[in-house]
Amino acid sequence: MHPADHLRGSKSDRLKGRKIVLGVTGSIAAVETIKLCRELIRHGAEIHVVMSEGAQNIVHPWALEFATGRPVTTQIDGRVQHVALCGDVPDRADLLLIAPATANTISKIAFGIDDTPVTTFATTALGGGIPVMIVPAMHGTMMAQKVVGENIGKLRRIGVHFLMPKLEESKAKLPSMDSIVSEVIALIGKRDLVKRRVLVIAGATEEPIDDIRVVTNRSSGETGVELARAAGAGQPQPPEGPED
Helix, strand or coil, rough: CCCCHCCCCCCCCCCCCCEEEECCCCCCCHHHHHHHHHHHHHCCCEEEEEEHHHHHHCCHHHHHHHHHHHCCCCCCCCCCHHHHCCCCCCCCCCEEEEEEEEHHHHHHHHHCCCCCCCHHHHHHHHHHHEEEEEEEEEEEEHHHHHHHHHHHHHHHCCEEEEEEEEEECEEEECHHHHHHHHHHHHHHCCCCCCCCCCCCCCCCCEEEEECCCCCCCCCCCCCHHHHHHHHHCCCCCCCHHHHH
């Protein structure tokens, strides 16, 4: 048994039986994808990685093969991996997740250009009706470029899901692993709370001693946040970031 299999489902079974293709492109944030693979596996997912040439200059494919327990696609060959995983075939992937996605990759996908393994997978997935989620990561000025925003809007209009980056230190950085995993669960995970309303009450409590004094406790609200996150994983969150 591969070490990755020991982790499968150790946190939850919300992604049990789900097959995810992770597209990794040439952003320095590619170094975070080993953690991302492991977190998705901890929720039960089966992960297959495809890398652009730029990504391979940042993270070695062997690292992601170790993280997932499966061979990594670095070029399309006679196995026609893009068709086998994202084509109109039985047992295909449930999601193509591109994280991190560079401005270059986003723009190529928007214009139907597939000259890297990742963009070839994207063209195939979009043509085959497989859900596609893109998580951008790049320098802040690239994210602010009007054409990049227009291309994000264009892809959204044809059904591509975006989880927008956090903007800090002049960078558009990957969101937290929890945020990415929660969004994936919302899109393709088990939906056992669909059509149910959940009210989470969090924070400190107070019990009166008399009309003036109370007994209270310190509270960070973290438990309530985690409860809300778990309940909200049944529904995709509204989009953020550029629409046009």
